[in-house]
Amino acid sequence: MTTVVTSGVFPTTTPAISPVDGLGTADVRWGSSGSQSGYQFRGSAADVQLDGTEFVVGTFVHRNLPTNVSPSQFNVMLAVNVMFEDGSTTDLNFAFHHNETPNSTGSSPVDDDLVDLQEFIHPQPVTIDGKQYKAVLSGFKRGGRIVRQFRSPEGGVNFAEVVCMFTFDEPDVIISDLHYLGNGTGQPDEYIEIFNKGGAPQDLTGWVVESKPTGHAYAFPPGTVIQPGQRYRVYTNEVRQESGGFSFGSSEEVWRDEGGIGRLVHDGFVVDQHPYLDRGFNKTATP
Numbered sequence: 001m002t003t004v005v006t007s008g009v010f011p012t013t014t015p016a017i018s019p020v021d022g023l024g025t026a027d028v029r030w031g032s033s034g035s036q037s038g039y040q041f042r043g044s045a046a047d048v049q050l051d052g053t054e055f056v057v058g059t060f061v062h063r064n065l066p067t068n069v070s071p072s073q074f075n076v077m078l079a080v081n082v083m084f085e086d087g088s089t090t091d092l093n094f095a096f097h098h099n100e101t102p103n104s105t106g107s108s109p110v111d112d113d114l115v116d117l118q119e120f121i122h123p124q125p126v127t128i129d130g131k132q133y134k135a136v137l138s139g140f141k142r143g144g145r146i147v148r149q150f151r152s153p154e155g156g157v158n159f160a161e162v163v164c165m166f167t168f169d170e171p172d173v174i175i176s177d178l179h180y181l182g183n184g185t186g187q188p189d190e191y192i193e194i195f196n197k198g199g200a201p202q203d204l205t206g207w208v209v210e211s212k213p214t215g216h217a218y219a220f221p222p223g224t225v226i227q228p229g230q231r232y233r234v235y236t237n238e239v240r241q242e243s244g245g246f247s248f249g250s251s252e253e254v255w256r257d258e259g260g261i262g263r264l265v266h267d268g269f270v271v272d273q274h275p276y277l278d279r280g281f282n283k284t285a286t287p
Contacts, residue, residue: 002050002128006058007043008080014095017074028076031067037100037113038063039076041162050128052167052197054138054146057082060160062152064113072100075118090126092135092164095119115140115150120229121199126166133166134199136229146231149242165197165229172198173207173226175274178262180255188237190255192262192274196226207271209234210263216254218246
């Protein structure tokens with residue numbers, strides 16, 4: 001584990017936008033004077049595990065006011081300086097894709113602005129204590145969930161934590177969450193979530209998610225690839241494209257409310273498992 005302190009600036013946009021102020025600082029604004037939108041980056045201090053464990057690298061702030069800028073879609077580059085406890089530093093460079101959606105005109109509704117992370121992996125390795133790691137952005141953390149697209153309502157100041165990790169240059173897929181208390185008949189919104197905390201993509205062809213003891217199983221379709229820092233969810237009976245679009249397609253409960261275990265299996269090998277309510281290993285539990 002190491003301790004880091006971060007700071008950041010927005011050096012450029014691509015393509016260049018006009019009007020714009022504050023490039024090269026931690027507070028960039030665009031649009032007409034008196035009604036400017038823009039980004040701010042607030043650094044942080046964090047204890048960091050060097051095993052793919054996520055940490056908050058800083059806070060992203062979007063001041064979203066009705067404004068006009070040309071072009072309306074562009075990339076904003078972020079340069080994050082990371083200082084380690086031994087005084088050494090490294091710079092990480094990522095890109096945010098901004099969509100300045102049309103402002104309200106007359107009776108037309110106001111659309112949220114959209115911010116997507118374009119660069120998830122810093123292109124150069126980071127050397128810490130003589131070892132090389134990859135720096136990967138997992139996404140924006142809001143309401144306890146990490147997402148890769150930030151929806152920013154018009155007319156307000158909107159926040160999200162930016163989550164990063166240092167990891168080795170190889171895939172490392174785990175079960176990161178299991179939501180077993182769903183709503184409605186058959187609890188269709190239950191899900192199991194898998195996460196690639198490694199620094200390389202993983203082909204999931206032939207990988208299977210299993211639910212014990214209900215016996216439900218889901219095999220990922222051929223060609224399914226999970227990227228570094230990416231999360232997929234397999235829902236009981238819903239299809240949510242923002243989470244990969246995977247579903248057991250079951251009208252019955254997949255994850256028992258009384259407890260059970262989720263498994264991620266490849267070629268008969270249990271890659272990871274996630275017991276909940278101790279039912280996965282509690283031998284006295286009623287099956």
